[in-house]
Amino acid sequence: xxxxxxxxxxxxxxxxxxxxxxxxxxxxxxxxxxxxxxxxxxxxxxxxxxxxxxxxxxxxxxxxxxxxxxxxxxxxxxxxxxxxxxxxxxxxxxxxxxxxxxxxxxxxxxxxxxxxxxxxxxxxxxxxxxxxxxxxxxxxxxxxxxxxxxxxxxxxxxxxxxxxxxxxxxxxxxxxxxxxxxxxxxxxxxxxxxxxxxxxxxxxxxxxxxxxxxxxxxxxxxxxxxxxxxxxxxxxxxxxxxxx
Amino acid sequence: xxxxxxxxxxxxxxxxxxxxxxxxxxxxxxxxxxxxxxxxxxxxxxxxxxxxxxxxxxxxxxxxxxxxxxxxxxxxxxxxxxxxxxxxxxxxxxxxxxxxxxxxxxxxxxxxxxxxxxxxxxxxxxxxxxxxxxxxxxxxxxxxxxxxxxxxxxxxxxxxxxxxxxxxxxxxxxxxxxxxxxxxxxxxxxxxxxxxxxxxxxxxxxxxxxxxxxxxxxxxxxxxxxxxxxxxxxxxxxxxxxxxxxxxxxxxxxxxxxxxxxxxxxxxxxxxxxxxxxxxxxxxxxxxxxxxxxxxxxxxxxxxxxxxxxxxxxxxxxxxxxxxxxxxxxxxxxxxxxxxxxxxxxxxxxxxxxxxxxxxxxxxxxxxxxxxxxxxxxxxxxxxxxxxxxxxxxxxxxxxxxxxxxxxxxxxxx
Numbered sequence: 001x002x003x004x005x006x007x008x009x010x011x012x013x014x015x016x017x018x019x020x021x022x023x024x025x026x027x028x029x030x031x032x033x034x035x036x037x038x039x040x041x042x043x044x045x046x047x048x049x050x051x052x053x054x055x056x057x058x059x060x061x062x063x064x065x066x067x068x069x070x071x072x073x074x075x076x077x078x079x080x081x082x083x084x085x086x087x088x089x090x091x092x093x094x095x096x097x098x099x100x101x102x103x104x105x106x107x108x109x110x111x112x113x114x115x116x117x118x119x120x121x122x123x124x125x126x127x128x129x130x131x132x133x134x135x136x137x138x139x140x141x142x143x144x145x146x147x148x149x150x151x152x153x154x155x156x157x158x159x160x161x162x163x164x165x166x167x168x169x170x171x172x173x174x175x176x177x178x179x180x181x182x183x184x185x186x187x188x189x190x191x192x193x194x195x196x197x198x199x200x201x202x203x204x205x206x207x208x209x210x211x212x213x214x215x216x217x218x219x220x221x222x223x224x225x226x227x228x229x230x231x232x233x234x235x236x237x238x239x240x241x242x243x244x
Numbered sequence: 245x246x247x248x249x250x251x252x253x254x255x256x257x258x259x260x261x262x263x264x265x266x267x268x269x270x271x272x273x274x275x276x277x278x279x280x281x282x283x284x285x286x287x288x289x290x291x292x293x294x295x296x297x298x299x300x301x302x303x304x305x306x307x308x309x310x311x312x313x314x315x316x317x318x319x320x321x322x323x324x325x326x327x328x329x330x331x332x333x334x335x336x337x338x339x340x341x342x343x344x345x346x347x348x349x350x351x352x353x354x355x356x357x358x359x360x361x362x363x364x365x366x367x368x369x370x371x372x373x374x375x376x377x378x379x380x381x382x383x384x385x386x387x388x389x390x391x392x393x394x395x396x397x398x399x400x401x402x403x404x405x406x407x408x409x410x411x412x413x414x415x416x417x418x419x420x421x422x423x424x425x426x427x428x429x430x431x432x433x434x435x436x437x438x439x440x441x442x443x444x445x446x447x448x449x450x451x452x453x454x455x456x457x458x459x460x461x462x463x464x465x466x467x468x469x470x471x472x473x474x475x476x477x478x479x480x481x482x483x484x485x486x487x488x489x490x491x492x493x494x495x496x497x498x499x500x501x502x503x504x505x506x507x508x509x510x511x512x513x514x515x516x517x518x519x520x521x522x523x524x525x526x527x528x529x530x531x532x533x534x535x536x537x538x539x540x541x542x543x544x545x546x547x548x549x550x551x552x553x554x555x556x557x558x559x560x561x562x563x564x565x566x567x568x569x570x571x572x573x574x575x576x577x578x579x580x581x582x583x584x585x586x587x588x589x590x591x592x593x594x595x596x597x598x599x600x601x602x603x604x605x606x607x608x609x610x611x612x613x614x615x616x617x618x619x620x621x622x623x624x625x626x627x628x629x630x631x632x633x634x635x636x637x638x639x640x641x642x643x644x645x646x647x648x649x650x651x652x653x654x655x656x657x658x
Contacts, residue, residue: 048614075616087611091629097612100625105616140629157615 001026001196002047002165007057008221009042016042018221019057024165027193031207032200033232034218035240040200041084043218044169047198048081049074061165076108078164082154082171084200089141094153097141098123098160105161126159130186147174155186166190167198172206184209204236248297250304251372251405263354271371274364284362286493289549289581290520295489296463299433303405305372313396318425320649321642324391330398331408331438332375338391345385351376351409357439357469365465369407369437376408381448386419390643395426397462401434411441414448414476421451421640428458428486435463442470444478444503451479453643455650456486459657463489474500474529481634482509482521483647485654491520497528498560504533510631511539512654513546513578520549523567527560527590536567537634541627541655542578553585556593563593571601572630574623627655 002024009017016039024030034040046053049071059066061079069077089097103113114122127134130152142150151171158166168187172180187197187210199210207215207229215231216223219240225231253259253267279296280287296303307330315327315335324341326348327334336348353373360366381387397406414420444450464487470478484490496505511519525534540548554565571580582599604626612622631651638644 050610070619071610071613072616072618072622075614081614083611083614087608089605089608089611089626089629091631091633092625093629097615097625100621101612101615101617104618104621108616161616 001062002198003058003060005058007043007046007055007059009039009046009056010054011042011052016221017046020218020221020223022216022223024196024198026164026196028214029191029197029199029210029212031212031215031232032198032218033202033215033235038218039221040218041169044081044084044167044198044200047074047079047167072104073108075161075163076105080158080161080163080166082151082158082166082168084169084171084173086142086150086154088143088145090143092141094139094141095120095123095137098137098157101157102160123160126156129159129189130156131182132156148176148179151175151183152179152186155183159186159190164195165198166195167200169200170202171199172201172203180206181209204232207232248300248302250302250306251368252305253371255306256372256374266356267371270367273361274367274371277364280364286363286522286551289547289551289583290491290518295518296435299463300403300435302403303435304403305405305407307374307401307404307406308398315394315396316427317394318392318646320646321390321640323389323423324387325394326377326379326391327394327396328375328377329396330375330401331395331406331436333377340389341387342385345382346387347378347380347382349378351378351411353409355409355411357409357441363467365437366439366467368405369409369439372405372407373409373439374407376410378411378413380413381415381418381420383415384417387421390421390423390640392423392425395424397427397430397434400432401430402432403434405435405437407437409439409441411443412450413443414445414450416445417447418445419449421453421643423453423455423643426456426460426462426484426487428456428460428462430460430462433461433463433488436465438464438466440466440468442468442478444470444472444476446473446500447475448473449477451481453481453647454484454492455647456484456654459486461488463487465491465493467493467495469495469497470505471497471499472503472505474502476503478505479637480505480507481638481647482507482511483650483654484519485512485514485517486657487517487519489518491522493522493524495524495526496534497526498532498534500529501531503529504535506535507538508536508634508637509538509540510634510651511548512541512543512627512631512651512657513548514543514657515546516544517546518549519547520551522549522551524553524555525565527554527556527563527565527593529557530559530561530563532560533564534566538567538569539631539634540569540571540580541631542571542573542575542580544575545577547578548580549583550581550599551583551585552597553587554595554597556586556588556590556595558589560590561592563590563595565593565595567597569599570630572627573601573603624655628652631655
């Protein structure tokens, strides 16, 4: 589904990624862990299409060179990034945003756009699954939401857009234990043989709830170690410094 | 440039000698200075004389009032209406109201308005004014439905000027939502010069909403002078995007205790459109409140201006006055000017003003695009969010929905 070969990325003449390889197949959950500044979020940003990076190497998503796709096309084709810091957008009503987003994606996929009533019914169901109060949906997008509410809103968008590849960029940060469980349940209930996850995190605790098939350690712009779920537990004890 | 004007008082019918003389006096005064230029402080951001010279071969006041168009009413909400063609009443409908509570008639041209001698457009209006309406609501009568003023214009108004006066009086305790609706689509250049006088007695409430239905080559100037008695409330909403040129001057006199006013504006300007809002809020009495929120989005080569003055008299203690202007500049060729002014003589007041202008938040655009929304749509969503905010106090949901759709359409015209 996603193949990254020898990815190098530079921003403002500073080299961040220095030759990263990654291969994600449908049905797999990959976690990327690593110290601060190792390039984890840069990888997420590049996959979502954020401008400002000089990129070398190859990224293929379902056989398409990602470089050829605009930001919105990546989303339409099934890449979803749950932001580390979801933006507050004053004036934009959450429901209106969600409907515009869903219908843009449906349109691009050749599906029928949803009318308001059908959409509202759908969004209410999805919100309920994530224990999101309906009131939030009629408020301005993320404005005045707590950290946990913002993260739940990201997962709501994920479940609504039904992406093939979901990238969760430190979705666990700022979550209390209950919210963490709700988010993890949201992910687990969406997980199937067709889709895949790339989970970027600092901590093992999210991985206690969402069991990864692979854990990669990113350090100095490269993946220096790959292991199974046990690697996370080992890292928790020993830290990153004693690796390699 | 006097020679290109063809202003004729003689063709106005049924004037007494006294009226003729008074009109001629105003016209003579107008001719002394002509249309305002940048040299006049109030017009420093718009050289009207220059603009008119550029866009009009000549200007004449010879206007035919016959109606040619069938009225198409708004279907979104039930309402009363006054149908005006070129500013003159064609028909009215108050089916939702007790009709003896509402007085509506042609404006009595004998009621002159004392012009500010530096404002030559009021002089011209005094000289040439025709048509117009006067509306009065009796004591304690609250209109059940909004009143829409349909402003239609004849097709052939090329190089013409329309001058109208209207007056609105709400007696004690009465309430009205007035929607001033310009149907638009005028292809030819014409000028409309309007003076509205608004008078609110004790505890009266007027909500005044100005809507431009579609793009028009109209060059509009409107002067609104309002006087408020104690406990009354005047709310004004300006959604006039689409006009080629528009200047709205609002003077509000908070003459008695606990009166309050608010002005909200949301404009999305395109092409070479120029819109200007100039306000003067006179806090003439204690415990009054004024609130202004002006929002502009500037596309292409458009220009927006906001001149907002708050004047607080010495006796007007406990004044609470606020003004904020925010602009989104989407093109390097567009321009926004803000000139806030505070003149305060009382010592126990709360007055604040702010003005910001900037470009659209690129991180927000990026965020929306990562959700599959194309850039153009993402920008529209953000513009809509930016402008929409001013509608939050509209309580009638059908009207609010209609205004939201109006804004959406004005944004989509780009």
